Amino acid sequence: MSLWEILLGRRLRSEEQEAQKIGPVLGVPVLGLDALASAAYGPEAALAVLLPLGAAGTGLIAPIAAAILVVLFLLYISYYQTIGAYPGGGGAYTVGSQNLGETAGLLAASALSLDYILNVAVAISAGVGAIVSAVPPLLPHTLPLCLTLLAALTVVNLRGVREAGMLFRVPTYAFVACLGAALAIGLARTLAAGGHPRPVEPPPRLAAATSAASAWLVLRAFSSGCTAMTGVEAVSNGVPIFREPPVRHARRTLTAIVAILGLLLAGIAGLCRAYGIGATPAGQPGYQSVLSQLVAAVAGRGAFYYVAIGSVVSVLALSANTSFADFPRLCRALALDGYLPPEFAHLGRRLVYSTGIVTLAVLAGALLVAFDGITERLIPLFAVGAFLAFTMSQLGMVAHWRRVGGKHAPHALVVNALGATATGLTLVVVAVSKFAAGAWITLLLIPALVVLFRRVRAFNDRLDRLTEDRGPLEIGEPAPPPPIVLVPTRHLDRVERKALRLAMTLSPDVRAVRVRTQDVEPDHLAEHWDELVARPARAAGFTPPTLVEVPSAYREFFGPLLAYIRAIARANPKRHVAVVVPEFVQRRWYHYLVHSHRATLLKHLLLLHGGPQIIIINTPWYLRE
């Protein structure tokens, strides 16, 4: 257990929960990395759609950014309200299921959990992708690097929420500071130059327009830019990780995240227009990210450029962490309602939901392995999930206000209704525009997951129905007799003798069962049974065990033994039949190769095919005994 302690830290007592909680300073790195990293790819995604418009595209970025900022503001207000209404954690699942019913809640849960898994894979592979393109010799090691980063994130999150926040706050605030500085410098220069600053390093020239602007193109640019908002829901989901008073701390964290994100988005959009920066075709030679062009245009390619781009890359890679903070809480909520196995609701050694963390890591790892560390093709799959969850959550809040009523309710309801409309429209645009590129997969997977959750719940319900009993213990009349105890015997060696002795203390009806697998086996055990076993047993005051010989025409062991056991059970339908299975405990892995697995096999066969009367009494035998 010592290795675990080094890796994961000492176990935390349940009473230490409060000390693990955090405030806004750590809340931003723990819950905000996904949202903040969006600033790096949201504007780029919008500009990429505008690429065919050439220079005219850059002109359109300002109104599109303004529209995005409006939706972001609506989301902010409505999640601000959600935090107050659901201080126990108001994820889309909770809000949806409590206000709109089970199906809506499960739809939101499916959408969100898919999104969280995709986010981990995509963020890690994007971060590692940026690193290997900076250090080309690492290229062949892309997948191992991805998996290492994933493992590191997993371990950090298993160590607890607080540790994750402490570790990630440096890159988070470095990112905010660098990008803020670049935007401030750019803004100052733009103002000084009357709106037309001269770039330190000119961005690549925009290609000539190949098509004219259309409403559909603008809508697609808007919906692509909306990916900048994914991650905003994280805080409302994670309210319980904040220290007292949690609602206030959560709201401050949300405000900080949205304010930073809004400023970054506005600044990036403004400077792109001022400097004439557009997207460059991804995956082609000469590709340069929008942020790289922007920082170079504002401040040139000096040390600052490399520090800033380094912070962007690390935040991209670490944005996977938001999933690690929220996915386990979503799973916990589902497990508490019976839609997932109960392990997901169990607080682990460091007071986090370890099962959810490990599950997320395994699923994201599988995606990374399946796509060999290059998960670009997964990008169209997400966003749909996020906006479906946003919409569900907003609609749920509308229903919530209608139900709750009160002084602020009409006002709050309007805000949430506006939010629902905006995110719902965005959802439609995203789903339609990305349908063929992969969003259809998400639209198939979400209902499949809903079915899975329902199945698990049905199984758990059935189990509860079958096993529940609240009355006093019923023992039966007459009281049940001790079981018939069967002891498979071959040579009457010391292992079997221990089993026989034990059996005699448990029941007066003990039978040693001998399967005659080889015709040549010597027969003297039956002859000497009385003197070897029966007489000493009688002398000690026990009913002596009998010896039963079971023939085996086909040299099988298990078949005839199971048939005999079942026959005994059938002949004594009111009694338990206990089978003693002595087992060598294999202390070394190579013992498994060397030694017979008869005991293990017998246990499994009895469990699977024995029937409800059968009991397996497993007596370990240690080599040192």
Next chain:
Amino acid sequence: MSLWEILLGRRLRSEEQEAQKIGPVLGVPVLGLDALASAAYGPEAALAVLLPLGAAGTGLIAPIAAAILVVLFLLYISYYQTIGAYPGGGGAYTVGSQNLGETAGLLAASALSLDYILNVAVAISAGVGAIVSAVPPLLPHTLPLCLTLLAALTVVNLRGVREAGMLFRVPTYAFVACLGAALAIGLARTLAAGGHPRPVEPPPRLAAATSAASAWLVLRAFSSGCTAMTGVEAVSNGVPIFREPPVRHARRTLTAIVAILGLLLAGIAGLCRAYGIGATPAGQPGYQSVLSQLVAAVAGRGAFYYVAIGSVVSVLALSANTSFADFPRLCRALALDGYLPPEFAHLGRRLVYSTGIVTLAVLAGALLVAFDGITERLIPLFAVGAFLAFTMSQLGMVAHWRRVGGKHAPHALVVNALGATATGLTLVVVAVSKFAAGAWITLLLIPALVVLFRRVRAFNDRLDRLTEDRGPLEIGEPAPPPPIVLVPTRHLDRVERKALRLAMTLSPDVRAVRVRTQDVEPDHLAEHWDELVARPARAAGFTPPTLVEVPSAYREFFGPLLAYIRAIARANPKRHVAVVVPEFVQRRWYHYLVHSHRATLLKHLLLLHGGPQIIIINTPWYLRE
């Protein structure tokens, strides 16, 4: 079980053993395929070594073939004698260990078993290699084809010796007939042409000599040609598969195999010389096997050519079968002496040693997968094993005759001594000439295997020492009391109630143990214990179980439970502590995903860390209960 019946045939009763046995007609395909297939590659191997001599090489083939035939004849006589001396199966392991001691026997066993495994992989990949070079579109499917062929051989051999013989006799005798016919035609034409026949299709011209003959080159050619003898030992190893009288039938089979092999070798060597056929460089464009050149030269490339080459290819691929006939018998002999787990000595449902067959298939399959179905590089690894086993077996027979004595002994001893000298010399030449190409691996693996066998034996001996007991059952004074029975309890659901009821019938000392993993767990079970459990138990005449609450500061279940169980065991060192582990039997694979694995984990932890006082009582619970 119905699928097994279709695949493997009905189970055979032990009494049907005699009906499964075979005579020489099936003995040749079962045990002779390896030896006969050698005719296809032995001469080619010798000619390949002679390649640098150009046309002069073909002149040397006759004396080399004569030397090989002499060694073959010596081997024949000595194995003929071995069959008589060891009618129970006189493999190199038996002969070596009974006459020269354990180490010699194990050396022979290691050498032979390696050889058998390599033979399967190499024969199958050679056969499939020939097929895919004839049908190039199959080339990308080399590995699947190899594995399919391996699986088919495995199934046929699992169906029994007789079935294998019936199935393989057609290709075996077709091979003998085709090659015999080609040689007869060739011989007739050679005689008619006074020793210089005109080829129907002239073989490729031999390259000019690049070096002169040397004694070392001739020795290497001889040792390469000696691979033609591998497989000759198979009959002596498999005497028990022949029907009454087994010695006579085995000797006839051996005679038939050696006679056919000798004639083929002599004929091929003679015709190669007459037609001026040499090897072509393997793996280079224009490569043509010696047999292909020979058949084309004698009979042209008509229908006969394709039938003959087809039979050669099928015999090459099926020559793996000799390993399937002998490897399981070798393993059985080793298992009977404790050098392998006892399963290897167990006759399976079709009266063959199924464990050995499956083990051989798995190991050969692993080799095929590791080498992607192209096992050429493994060829230098074998032959060393065969000749080491030959030598051990001959030396063993020398010791046998010295010990046994009698009228024929001096004569027989000389034959075996000559055999030992010839095979020993061949072994040295093979090992030295192929050392760098891979034989060193064999020379390392053989002693490693010997060490492994000894380890297994030591483990089995220790187990026997520790568990053996021949006296009457010792029960102890005073007689042991029933165990303390612990029942892990959470909600007192029906599963736990069943466990409690059972526990009360087994012992008057039953304790329900409740681990408090969550601080929030409701407490009413302790309050109501008397009315829920104790009172009904008393009413039924049982000592009422007590409830023990075990705290868990770190929300763990297993740690505190195990600690409590160990404390109970320490406090009652003379008593058994039985833990009742109720377990849901998961009938569908997806139940495994959904349901908690607490029971399985608990059983494993108790087995591994419980200590000798612990007993696990596993009560299955079926969903339909």
